[in-house]
Amino acid sequence: LGKNSVQTAVEEWVQSYKEDRELALLDLISFFVQCCGCEGMVTAELYQSNEGKNVVHKMTEKFDQETGLYYKKFLAYPWILTIMWPEKLQSDFYPIVGPGPFWKRFRVNFCEFTELLVHQTHSSVLCDGHLMDTVIGMLSGLTNSAVYSLRHTSSLAAMKLLTALASVNQGICTGRRTAQRLYEIESITKLKGRHKYYMELLDQRRHQFQNKPVAIDNIICALFKRTFVPRYRDISSDIRVICMGELGCWVRLYPDLFLDNNYLKYIGWMLYDKDASVRMKCILALKALYEKRESAMKLGLFFYKFKKRILSMTQDRQPEITSECMQLLRLISEHYVGVFSAMEYVFLFQFVYAAYRPMATAAGELICKRLLAPPPHEGFFAQEPPDEFDRNLQNMKALIDFYLQGEFHRHVPYLVDGLWEAAPALVRNW
Template identity: 35%
Template sequence: MSSPSGISVPTPPGPSPQSISQGTSMQLSARSVRSMNEESQIISAKDIYDAVCSGKSAMVTVVDEWLDSYKRSREAGLLVLINFIVQSCGCKGVVTRKMFDSMQNAEIISTLTKEFNEDSVNYPLCTPGPQLKRFKAGLCEFARVLVRSCRNSLVYDEYLFPSLLALLTGLSDSQVRAFRHTSTLLAIKLMTGLVEVAVVVSVQLQTTQQQYNTENSKRAHDRASDRLEELQATVRELRENREELSSMMNATFRGVFVHRYRDQLPEIRAVCIEELGLWLKMDPEDFLNDGCLKYLGWTMHDKVYTHREDKKYKIVYVH
């Protein structure tokens, strides 16, 4: 197969330059997410952003606090994550609840693009100095902890991750470098987390299926009917979970990776190919095929020397 199998999650297309220029004229509220959320005691986008900037140590606590708020109100919780992403891109705009409720992703991105300071070439992921390394590490750690904290429940709620990945897919197609770079990194890192979960689920499914087959192969009077029904229900649940994971992985692979692995920005190309190397190692059954290996083949012709050398290491490591 040319990409991970599964049913695709509907992903709104990223905005074209024309759609961005013709976007809505709605002005963003000057009210911050923190002031919006203090009334309902929901962790703010700034709280998460500050944790990312400070490093990895507080990430689990911050994600746990955010999960508590998401469980109280999934819409409010998702809005906090959206504004955290916006802030991580270096954009001063804010997605209000009214925008969240009434606008599609492309409209939101168009509005945020108008609020972006195009004269500034700096954004958190390209800030010179040690702050860049710390922020990037924190952002990657946030994605890892988020998936790991949701792996047994919320990753399957058919709302949080499909919604988050759909927005990131749209942002990754933006003409604004800060949006494109930051969203690609987050989307690809989230996918790595999903691949890790999918591998575990696949092993659990295989083991449970074998247990079911063993029990079912017994003579009728030796079978434990309750045990058989329990195993059958578990197999069904694990299959559904694996299909849901494959759906999100497939949508991210086709919606983000396929379009960004040849991006004009070397840093974006690098993260795509580096993570593909991890996917090949973690889940060879789904990724070690001609359809995926062709992307590694193309990178050998990459003219950016340092980027090519980095990927050669990854290719050797995988094989």
């Protein structure tokens, strides 16, 4: 399927949902189950409210040796769903991990379908109290499965769904603030006629945005608690990578909600993960946040809580992580005054001698920012800034002092190589 085909499929499903809600939801559930590689049968029975707590005991997942089928029963309100599939589903192949360009494209289309489902319904049926309740119940049941293909595929769908919800709600919040600002500006003017009509339009627009962000926030929180929280520590590193990668997207897309220690703590905790790809996702997520001053200023408490761990990751077993971590620390040093002690800077500067060139270059950039930068000129009567020769002379003296005070007196080529990209005017024209 191409992008237009996925768009058409979503539009057709939304139309069918408006015509027959129950039938469309069952089709959607069957679609997600089949995308998990399950060729079995999905049956649904209406949930009876008088069952009360007994319904919990019906939520099972077991293997029937006589029939050779797996059974999974779980609640996706208003139904109790039962999925049956043959034992062969336990194999390593299922659609989103299939080899070759066809299955890679399938994964892209699957993610795109999930995201478009939100974008196509947010202005109509997304918050009808039925669609997302059923979808959340279905994904929650599948992500808790012991069968890896079900758990992996549904976790990917849930995380992509959260990404789309975060993107949509941030857009709504931005529109609400814009409408409120325009309304306040127009209310200051005392014009008549057309102005009154325009004020009524702005007021209607304000009220359109009034309750929707809260409703979508409730959906986000419910989906987050029922899918992300159980899965971010999954035994599979692939699922943990998906969770951390998408969490980084949510914080960037929807900082109004996610740029908060209640969500950032998961990134901090997973910096200790045993899998290098998970740790890398966490570092990259933090780098993206510290590249923007607005978000960096809200991360002070987070950094001081995980500062020791981030510093230690400059000695990670994976060299790619060490260089990304050094770049992160450079960004942090640019935003916070006095964030590192003199001893911590000495510790970081020594990595300019690293044999891994990206790490040495990243350390060289930190040296240029913190050690070789010209001193600031304060006051109204500050002297003229030094010319390029004087500035290079000052920096060369500082660099020689750094070299002599270090313990790597036989590693001059490493020092020059580390500064080659960061300070070309200094080391290439000495």
